[in-house]
Amino acid sequence: MDQSDSVVQLLDSNGSFTNDSLFTSTLKESELIDFYRDMVLVRAIDEQATALQRQGELGLWAPLLGQEAAQIGSARAMKKQDFAFSTYREHGVAWCRGVDPVDMLSFWRGTKHQGWDANQYRSYGYQIIIGAHALHATGYAMGAYLSRNTETGDAGIDQAVMAYFGDGAMSEGDVNEAFVFAASYQAPVVFFCQNNQWAISEPTKRQSRVPLAYRAAGFGIPGIRVDGNDVIACYEVTRQALDRARSGQGPTLIEAITYRMGAHTTSDDPTKYQVFSEVELWRDRDPIERLKVYLRAKGVLNNELESEISNEAATLSERMRDECRKLPDPNPLSMFDHVYSESDLNIDEQKREVETILSRSQDN
Amino acid sequence: MPQLSIVHALNQGLHRAMDADSKVLLMGEDIGKLGGVFRVTEGLQKSFGDERVIDSPLAESGIVGTAIGLALYGFRPVVEIQFDGFVFPAFDQIVVQLARMRFRSAGALSLPITIRMPYGGGIGSVEHHSESPEGYFAATPGLRVVTCSNSHDAYWMIQQSIASDDPVIFLEPKRRYWQKSEVNTDSHLNNISALHEARVLTEGSDCTIIGYGPTIATCLQSARLAAEDGVSLEVIDLRSLSPIDMPVLIKSANKTGRVVIVHEASRSGGVGAEIATRLTQECFYKLEAPVMRVTGYDVPYPPSRIEDDYLPDAERILDAVEKCMGY
Secondary structure, three states: OOOOOOEEOOEOOOOOEOOOOOOOOOOOHHHHHHHHHHHHHHHHHHHHHHHHHHOOOOOOOOOOOOOHHHHHHHHHOOOOOOEEEOEOOOHHHHHHOOOOHHHHHHHHHOOOOOOOOHHHHOEOOOEOOOOHHHHHHHHHHHHHHHOOOOOOOOOOOOOOEEEEEEOHHHHOHHHHHHHHHHHHHOOOEEEEEEEOOEEOOEEHHHOOOOOHHHHHHHHOOOEEEEEOOOHHHHHHHHHHHHHHHHOOOOOEEEEEEOOOOOOOOOOOOHHHOOOHHHHHHHHOOOHHHHHHHHHHHHOOOOHHHHHHHHHHHHHHHHHHHHHHHHOOOOOHHHHHOOOOOOOOHHHHHHHHHHHHHHHHHHHO | OOEEEHHHHHHHHHHHHHHHOOOEEEEEOOOOOOOOOOOOOOOHHHHHOOOOEEEOOOOHHHHHHHHHHHHHHOOEEEEEOOOHHHOHHHHHHHHHHHHHHHHHOOOOOOOOOEEEEEEOOOOOOOOOOOOOOHHHHHOOOOOEEEEOOOHHHHHHHHHHHHHOOOOEEEEEEHHHOOOEEEOOOOOOHHHOOOOOOOEEEEOOOOEEEEEOHHHHHHHHHHHHHHHHOOOOEEEEEOOEEEOOOHHHHHHHHHHHOOEEEEEEEEOOOOHHHHHHHHHHHHHOOOOOOOOEEEEEOOOOOOOHHHHHHHOOOHHHHHHHHHHHHHO
16 A cells, blocks of 8 residues: 555445546445445434434534544444544444444433443544544554464454544644554554544644645555545455554554534534535535445335335434433442542542532432 | 662562563663663563563653553553653643543453653752652542652562552652662562551651652651650651552651651642641641641752752751741
């Protein structure tokens, strides 16, 4: 994978296959239908969560609207034994790892800091600090290498790690240090940067004067640009990078070029900085629509299947609504748990203070 | 019992911890081939190979951040920050990530990472080589912060820190690195005093002196000088700055009624302030005098030619004792 000006694209915005000199689709039609279903469901999750925030059920939500292909394509390229380190916007990645959407909501509702067991799903909880987890991913990948769980040639054993972050994170020291460590130790990690053009209100050109993937060369890492709204290209490029990592060929930086069609978070007002014409341009490049056009043209997606998938999305949304409202508030005393591995006199004493206050309010 | 310097005791403690658990690995700048700038890790790469004693790129946040990933994978990383003044690029990873992983995952994830760091002044060095940053870490929930003052503790506390399932900031008193004392290596981790326990070094009746790390030698010297004047000081080696072993301190303060806390770090908002507040709350009716502090001043660490005027010495400690006795 050499540095190149070109952007890998296998399915264009009209839903037609295009040729790429290095990549070709290995996906069966049934798999493409699965991807389509994933993207529709993840968009429904996103819409529902945004609505729940508007209704006051969530404190905040970071919409992924527009980034479905980048997340589904890349995360579906992962194997069970791989591990994902994500930011607060990777609901699609969490979905692919098997996380229930209601468990995603618990973080945003404020009932938990981590809504799911990272080891069970082999997917780390939402990371809020920009880029911090790129180092965790790299360290985890170093661990896989040191434990000889890479380069065995056994497809069921060899592990790789995905580190997800955005264009803004490319300026963070931690991400750059992660590149240094990953290159130095040839760690089996794939850096998947979703360049959604905006870091809240700052355009990508505020972060970099060159395409982000070019940065990789300076670290001795292959960098590759992919159409982030093309789920097939995202899958193929990530799959090859993961295979490289698993077979001991080191890290890769993938820049998936996409667009944040929604706000940074539900607290943001993108009309203050995004230009309408630009948003409209990217609306025409919608990641779901193009796959739909392709699958319909092939005759594998018909009205019946489409309504089945949209019913599934509606059912899921309804369940999210119901179960979100029923997510229990944690016991206030639980804030004193798990600060340390053992009990602590000082914390126990402060816990008793709260117990006293709680019992007083119960008495009243 | 062998007489060992703190450096050698740490080296042997690390060796024993690595022998005991194959998941223990060391990472840091210059720790492999060179053996560390203070030679604490000397010979360990030769003994355990370069996959267990890893020379890292020069990036402190990277060292701690990748150690977090390694710990998530199941390793027990022991990382070295070369000097106290160099830890701040890693501050975010330590305070924001490392300290709260257990809490944010409700106990599902633990990060048994030890961060070793030489600290304190008195070696005539240049800027950023003489800092005492312990207060920042002691104020951070989720971290354990410990420090040794002698070789025996160096040998055992480093092993206890590595064995702990919590992240531990392990502070090494660099100006005492080459001070030799007896080490009883003939024991077992389960049979020695717990990591968080404070230790009464000399019993006394007139005033309690609480110190830690590099100031302990100064506290003991003060006790000897005071004894010549007929004043009996009880010196306590705090050993753990988080958590603080309050029962030991409270017992002593109730006995002597007077307390002087000694540390090199700046005074305001320091570990001494926390101890003074808690002792005032717990021992109010037994105290004969306000709890006093002898510390570094509330200024950045000064140029080394005047560092002796900054660092707590026996004279300042005895002045504080005299003030206490005067109430």
